[in-house]
Amino acid sequence: MMVDLYESFSKKEPRYPTVFRESIVDKFSRIGGGREEEKFAKGKFFSNYYECFMYAVVLGLKNDYRIAFDRNKEGTRFLLVDSWHPRQMVEFIFMSLLTKSGEDLYDLEGLSDDDVDKKALELIVLMEEYAHGGFDLIRAKMQAEPNYFVDHFSAVNFLK
DSSP states (O other), rough: HHHHHHHHHHHHEEETTTIIIIIIIIBBBOSSSSOOHHHHHHTTSSHHHHHHHHHHHHHHHHHTTTOOOOOHHHHEEEOOOGOOOOHHHHHHHHHHHHHTTTOOOGTTTOOOOOHHHHHHHHHHHHHHHHHHHHHHHHHHHHHTTTTGGGGGHHHHHHHH
């Protein structure tokens, strides 16, 4: 059953608060193709938007900080979770979300297909909330120290 839940989770299309598109996601992510050297030359930390989103999720999870938002009104959609890489990071996020959700894993056994889909969406919403929290932490750091994210290693250091 856990495999079914993970597969359903992977087929979902998460959203992030549109307010962070220009201020963080575009600034931190390379838009379009190119080599890794070009990414760093442009001062980008991530090659793709979903990598920036995963970073925000991990920040939110690490700090146990989440913020709800109206995903249908305020959200920007992007790639299905199934398209994200590395898979180990996606699996780590999935398992972290299961832990944070407080779900009893035994209760997840024997769910109907509809219930699996509902639980997967609940995990997506939880992930979006942690991402929102992570983006808010980045925003606050950028306001407090405008030049903090100029260094190539600042994104790594900010996780500490």
